[in-house]
Amino acid sequence: MTVIERVRIGRGGSGRGGTGSGGPAARAAQDLLRVARLFAVTGRVAGPAVGAAVRHRVAGRRQEAARTLYHAAPVLLARLGATFIKAGQVLATRRDILPPALCDQLGTLHDDVPATSAAHTARMLREAYGDDLHVLFPHVELTPVAAGSIACVHRAVDQQGRTVALKIRRPNIDRLMARDLRLMRRGAALAARLPAFAGLPVTEIVGQMCDAVAGQVDFRAEADSLHRLRHNLSGVARVWVPAVRQELCRDTVIAMEFIEDLDGDARSVAPVMRKKFAESALISIYHMLFVDGFVHCDMHPGNLNFTPRGQVVVLDAGFSVQLTDRLRRLFAEFFMNMAVGRGTRCAEIVVESATGLSPTADVDGFLERMADLVRRNHGLPAKEFSLMGFATEMFDLQRNHGVHAAPELIFPLLSLLVIEGTIRELHPGIDFQETAKPVINRGLWSAQRPGTGRN
Template identity: 30%
Template sequence: MLEDLGPSFVKIGQTLSTRSEILPKAFCDELEKLQMACEPLPFDEMLAALDAQFGSRREEIFVTIDPTPLGSASLAQVHRAVLETGDIVAVKIQRPGVKETMALDIDIMRMFARQASRFMKDEQMLDLRDVVEELWATFLEETDFRREAENLSEFASLNKDVAFIDCPKVYPELCSEYVLVMEYIDGIPIYSADKLIEQDYDLKEIGSKMLDNYATQILDHGFFHADPHPGNVLIRAGKIVYIDLGNMGKLSARDRAGFGDIIEAVGKLDASELKDALMRFAISKDNAVIDHTRFLADLDLLLADYGSCDVAEIDIGAFLNDILALTRQCKVTLPSSITSVSRGIVTIEGTVGPFIPNLNIVAIINDHIRHSKSERDELIAAFQDLARSLRSSASGSLDAAAYSGDALKMLTRGQLKMNMEVLGSEAPLTRISKIVNRLTIALIIAGLFIGSSMLSLSTMEPRLLGVPVLAFFGYLGAAILSLWVVFDIARRK
């Protein structure tokens, strides 16, 4: 059904296939098929798409093209080919009309998101409209193969010194928006665990190396594979090869440091440090609105829940969702990059989870942070923190002494005034306001009934239904207001 609905829904199905905490296993097993292959398009259509890009040069560039696709995904189809140089390549060809189909899908999703957002509570973890717009931005990136060619080059450059990580070599002179030509990777899909075991691969080693390198991608490079599902990872010649680099996440230096601080605080189960890290990581926060006491208490409860579990039992997806929900409730807005990082972490855990059941990416990232910091660096950082704290304390003490002197002078002259604010007082005042409004309307209704009754005894003309017109409209107004008050009381319970 998702295949028939189109590429947008196929991508959603691929994401859901790794979320076993959302869907039953039978559904996840069925959705996993979307990661492997979709219904292929006829070879003639693919050749026509290549001719649209290369024209008559197509037969000169590609000596042969295998009509049987290597893979058929929701956005593109990949065929094995041989270049005039003799190089064996994989040619990724975008499905004709896929962008138009996706644009229609996204428009429908936007409409549903607008309607659904009216019924979602303020503390809802995600704004559906933001999710749809992020989905559209991701699709635009994935359907521009020139960007994927740049991603392949950058990923290869960043990981050139890593012996066990690789990606296909790209041929940029043959790439365009709709066609990508890259090295053919003859490897074993990571989801084929039986084949890997037959080839004497250690599944635990593959899983732990993948997670450690993923921590490097996030924290050191700030350039990471945002969709590392099983269909995008192959094993070849002892190397983990990432393919389909159309969807890559990027983190600024500030975001990398902030995310590392958050994970480090989680590893220490330190609620105070986690709160400070989240506040530093946030892109907007209103300190006047944030209930810091409640925020810290909720983080204490959250860490206590997860702290009672073994590391291997922590559901990182649920944990990140809880963190996002808490920050949203407390009016702390985290950068949009947290969404792609969270999705990537959840996806890679679903990919390698069966290989390393006793490890967790939180522990891997914390080990990475510890190993990346030398004792000298930590000592320097500690002295810098101490110096900043001493300077801040000295400055604060001087300010406090000055303010105390001013306050005492004002107190002796009877000029000292005090403003007080009771935190959490807005909600009860709003309720009292509604009660007063209802009482006011009730008094108006009573006045209308009494006034109309007095007028109905008079001989005033003209008359309607036996009573003066003015009295009639008074009764009508009183009746309408009465019904509204009763309806409002029932609606608000």
């Protein structure tokens, strides 16, 4: 079961100036009020869990204490609101720095929130389009077809008679999230000074998370990302990214083609079709990773849908990462060497791509154990190979030996891990390593395609 957010997004005020108006003194007062509310909610939700965890620790049940806290984490984040839900979703991918059991719990965080009221939706549309609203859209359904913590999606008809999807940002959500992210950064800066966090890149980790969350409120950037993904994946069979109607987009609205009959669960279709879905979804991720280097990093099941005509539909590109050409090639080389069992070279690539080493790093030990990990997994039958298990062990080795992974590689890799379960359900026998080989070859040896945005 997923954790359900029951927080009313507009709690900070529904007026234009409800979350960020006034000078520095007013903003400081608002920050203090927000901190007080966050602490109050944290005390009510986390207090019982912390008490139970302490009792487990006193009794010598360390694992039970950890499980108690991990179970409480997504409940707390859901109660704290949209910014913290998004932050938890990003942190759920950081298996390179967080315990896998905690990441599993954070992975249950999904947007499932009450829809924006019709009055608020109408107001946001008027603010976005002004007097042109009814000219551009003769018909808009104020009841959304989907509701998330940042935006709701509405069906509309444009002046050419085309059915379009309007992703409309919730009122004031940008200001509320900007304030929460500012407080998170300040909290991280204070935490980094504490002895308990000595030697840990707390501010860097929180900064990366905040950047990822902030990007999901920038609708102009997301529209551009969707357009790029549509172009980049146009040659991948059975993959469909909705076309963006750039002339109809605004700062708070993304307009795109409306795709009918989307289904997030393809398990009910014929086995042959399920296999095609799995292959197309996997190849699309590989194409992002190895060929274009522009990667959709939020490929959870809600953003990966299917149509009765056999297409895989990729949605919501607000959390995307552009790899440098060097990192893209290293990524491709790593997977190629893993597929042929060259463990030593795989280990060397991880070190080459690392952002740094801890003062006590054991590089030789890491190289030896990483090479062994690749050798143990090479040649396993497809049904026995687990990409998640492989990555989790690799991250453990990096943490234990002081090799700091580059976040530019971690986020894209974990986009693949996120959909491994979905792909396995559709096609249990799919071979992740063999499927990757032809795409890796294109990425390593083909000429750079114009317009991909690589650097």
